[in-house]
Amino acid sequence: MSETQPSVPQPKVSAPQILPHHIKKNLADRSYEKRKSAALEVERIVKEYNADDKKDGNKINMIIDVLVKEYAYSTQANSRKGGLIGLAATAIALMDDVGGYLNRLLPPVLKCFEDQQSRVRYYACEALYNITKVARGSVLVFFNEIFDGLCKLFMDLDMDVKNGAQLLDRLTKDVVAETESFHVEKFIPLLRERIRVKDPFIRQLIVGWITVLDSVPDIDILVYLPEFLGGLFEMLSDVNKDIRQQAYSALQEFLHEIKDNVKLDLGPMVGILVKQCEMKDQFTRLTALCWIYEFIELGKIKLLPFLADMLGVVLLCISDEEEEIRLKANMTNKRLLKLVESTTEKFAIKSLLNKITTHLVNKYVPTRLASLQWISMMLAKKPDTMFKHLPKLFPSLLDTLSDPDDKVVRLDLKVLARICINKEHFDVVLNNLINRFKCDRRLLETRGSLIVRQLSVLLDGESIYRAFAIIILKEVDLEFASLMVQTLNLILLTSSELFELRGLLKNSLSSKQSNDLFLQLYQAWSHNAVSTFSLCLLAQMYELGSELVQHMADTEVTVGFLMQVDKLVQLIESPIFIQLRLQLLEPHKYPFLLKSLYGLLMLLPQSSAFACLKNRLDSVSTLGILNTNPATSNLLSGQSKEMKKSGAGDLDVKTILNQFREMQLKHSERRKHIFKQHSLRRRQQKEERKGLRYANHNLEKKKK
Numbered sequence: 063m064s065e066t067q068p069s070v071p072q073p074k075v076s077a078p079q080i081l082p083h084h085i086k087k088n089l090a091d092r093s094y095e096k097r098k099s100a101a102l103e104v105e106r107i108v109k110e111y112n113a114d115d116k117k118d119g120n121k122i123n124m125i126i127d128v129l130v131k132e133y134a135y136s137t138q139a140n141s142r143k144g145g146l147i148g149l150a151a152t153a154i155a156l157m158d159d160v161g162g163y164l165n166r167l168l169p170p171v172l173k174c175f176e177d178q179q180s181r182v183r184y185y186a187c188e189a190l191y192n193i194t195k196v197a198r199g200s201v202l203v204f205f206n207e208i209f210d211g212l213c214k215l216f217m218d219l220d221m222d223v224k225n226g227a228q229l230l231d232r233l234t235k236d237v238v239a240e241t242e243s244f245h246v247e248k249f250i251p252l253l254r255e256r257i258r259v260k261d262p263f264i265r266q267l268i269v270g271w272i273t274v275l276d277s278v279p280d281i282d283i284l285v286y287l288p289e290f291l292g293g294l295f296e297m298l299s300d301v302n303k304d305i306r307q308q309a310y311s312a313l314q315e316f317l318h319e320i321k322d323n324v325k326l327d328l329g330p331m332v333g334i335l336v337k338q339c340e341m342k343d344q345f346t347r348l349t350a351l352c353w354i355y356e357f358i359e360l361g362k363i364k365l366l367p368f369l370a371d372m373l374g375v376v377l378l379c380i381s382d383e384e385e386e387i388r389l390k391a392n393m394t395n396k397r398l399l400k401l402v403e404s405t406t407e408k409f410a411i412k413s414l415l416n417k418i419t420t421h422l423v424n425k426y427v428p429t430r431l432a433s434l435q436w437i438s439m440m441l442a443k444k445p446d447t448m449f450k451h452l453p454k455l456f457p458s459l460l461d462t463l464s465d466p467d468d469k470v471v472r473l474d475l476k477v478l479a480r481i482c483i484n485k486e487h488f489d490v491v492l493n494n495l496i497n498r499f500k501c502d503r504r505l506l507e508t509r510g511s512l513i514v515r516q517l518s519v520l521l522d523g524e525s526i527y528r529a530f531a532i533i534i535l536k537e538v539d540l541e542f543a544s545l546m547v548q549t550l551n552l553i554l555l556t557s558s559e560l561f562e563l564r565g566l567l568k569n570s571l572s573s574k575q576s577n578d579l580f581l582q583l584y585q586a587w588s589h590n591a592v593s594t595f596s597l598c599l600l601a602q603m604y605e606l607g608s609e610l611v612q613h614m615a616d617t618e619v620t621v622g623f624l625m626q627v628d629k630l631v632q633l634i635e636s637p638i639f640i641q642l643r644l645q646l647l648e649p650h651k652y653p654f655l656l657k658s659l660y661g662l663l664m665l666l667p668q669s670s671a672f673a674c675l676k677n678r679l680d681s682v683s684t685l686g687i688l689n690t691n692p693a694t695s696n697l698l699s700g701q702s703k704e705m706k707k708s709g710a711g712d713l714d715v716k717t718i719l720n721q722f723r724e725m726q727l728k729h730s731e732r733r734k735h736i737f738k739q740h741s742l743r744r745r746q747q748k749e750e751r752k753g754l755r756y757a758n759h760n761l762e763k764k765k766k
Contacts, residue, residue: 080124089133089144097144101151108155126152126166134170139179146174146185150192161200167193168204175211180220187215187226194233199241206252208234213256216263231267235274242280250286257293262302269297269308276315284319288330295350299343317353321360328361332368339375344384351379351387355394363407370413373398377433381426395432399439415451419458427467434473441480460498463513464505471509472516479520492529500542510549515559523563524579531586540732543589548626551593555600555633570601584718588725591617592626599642604654606715610722611661617726627662628671635674646682
């Protein structure tokens with residue numbers, strides 16, 4: 063074996079002496095060529111210290127320290143430029159070993175990104191480009207710092223700096239795409255922060271990076287989509303068309319990937335989409351709606367916890383000013399309806415109803431209609447559960463009856479009718495409806511006919527009118543009871559929806575059911591004399607009708623009364639009473655009909671109604687067969703016998719006439735009471751009596 067030669071000790075080199083004087087001088091020179099020449103000298107020296115036969119990391123670190131402290135951090139711009147070129151040259155010299163020195167090389171370069179001098183910023187960008195070109199994947203340890211630096215450079219006002227930043231950006235993307243050591247989870251917090259910046263250059267940078275990261279097979283950025291999804295959607299409203307297009311393309315690609323990834327949790331993204339549906343920008347709303355539409359199909363029952371939030375924005379978008387959004391919202395609403403209708407899973411009905419009832423007062427008709435459709439569907443699907451929420455839901459449904467749109471009112475009535483199907487709630491609904499009419503007379507005037515007619519169609523006219531009669535009979539407000547009877551009677555006589563009920567009443571002489579119906583209505587109808595008389599005409603109770611006319615003379619004849627009689631005369635000329643008019647041709651068979659109509663004629667003053675009815679009666683009087691004054695003792699002879707024979711029962715005319723008298727007496731007393739309240743003379747007398755009592759009281763006190 064050969065003997066090993068002892069090593070010759072080398073003299074220690076201090077930091078200032080590590081680089082020759084001429085190199086240090088040239089690094090700070092104003093001339094770019096001299097700085098570049100000095101940097102090449104630095105590269106040569108570092109290569110010597112990094113040679114395989116004599117690696118000297120300490121000296122390399124000393125060179126880097128000199129370049130950083132004396133140049134990169136110098137107050138002189140040219141020195142900072144020289145330092146940056148020198149650091150880049152050092153990295154090039156180190157080649158594959160540069161990774162061990164990046165923690166010294168990169169911080170000063172990144173710091174110069176914020177330099178006040180644009181040329182220094184440009185050299186910093188160039189230096190980082192050269193370092194990255196050599197270090198490749200090793201620089202990714204500092205990726206967040208590099209990306210933060212890129213954000214600053216992309217916003218730079220100097221075009222050379224921006225161009226340099228774009229070159230650096232492309233190189234960094236290539237490095238990320240080719241490496242397997244990129245930790246995307248460390249980058250996401252920075253991405254989430256920067257994606258909210260509205261600068262167009264930053265947005266282009268971010269969208270580009272999202273697209274690149276999504277294209278790398280080894281990086282699963284889809285898992286982190288909720289972190290930056292909102293920011294991407296916000297870019298859809300950017301004024302820059304290119305940014306909008308890039309953001310939309312990225313979103314479409316993500317949506318495509320979501321469809322292929324059945325295990326992805328969609329829940330965290332729903333809230334983001336809901337928020338985007340409320341944005342002012344139409345394109346943003348439409349895109350978010352498209353996502354929700356697809357999510358419903360992909361997530362199905364997994365999205366039920368988010369049902370209320372999704373439905374809230376869908377109901378809003380149904381009335382959007384943009385037609386495309388309205389169409390998509392309607393499609394989404396139908397898909398949601400189908401999902402809830404078909405599911406057997408539980409969902410939060412309370413929160414859903416709160417959202418729906420909020421939209422019942424929305425100013426747009428389509429939204430109100432869709433809200434009512436949801437209530438109707440849930441009543442059909444889960445009636446027992448829905449009935450528990452009726453106390454909160456019912457006031458909103460009653461308020462909706464005052465809606466100015468007929469379609470909304472009709473659908474609202476369908477919902478109420480669905481509630482009425484349950485016998486326990488039938489009377490509750492109608493009682494609340496009567497109370498609403500009582501509190502809101504305008505509703506009764508404008509919507510009363512529509513409401514009663516629709517309920518009669520949706521449920522059953524007979525049961526509706528029987529229930530109304532029972533409620534009115536208990537009403538203590540006599541004025542309202544009379545008005546309500548007048549309204550119901552007019553609907554009964556004119557509405558095509560109630561033709562079956564009218565047919566039933568016409569059989570009162572031959573059917574027990576019809577007779578019971580007549581008697582039940584009669585009691586309530588007694589609140590209004592003209593309505594009671596018209597009910598008798600409809601039910602062909604002419605004998606009773608003729609007696610009622612006699613009693614009408616005892617009641618106060620007001621303008622309102624005459625107007626009602628006038629209306630009745632017009633109705634007699636309508637198709638509803640064709641049968642009655644034909645029966646006038648048989649006075650021997652229907653003598654009380656003629657007596658009733660002549661009695662009505664006598665009540666009328668000389669007017670158009672008087673002339674109309676007189677002409678009608680004169681047209682049959684020429685037959686010469688009138689017998690309009692049958693004996694009162696034979697009052698029950700004809701029709702009562704017919705009723706007994708058919709099994710309809712006996713008609714106790716005296717009793718029901720007394721009911722009519724008693725009810726009319728109550729109304730008379732009410733009018734007297736009102737008159738007394740408004741009488742000034744009576745008030746004066748009352749005050750005088752009160753003053754007299756007070757004077758007498760004082761006199762007694764003085765005597766004591």
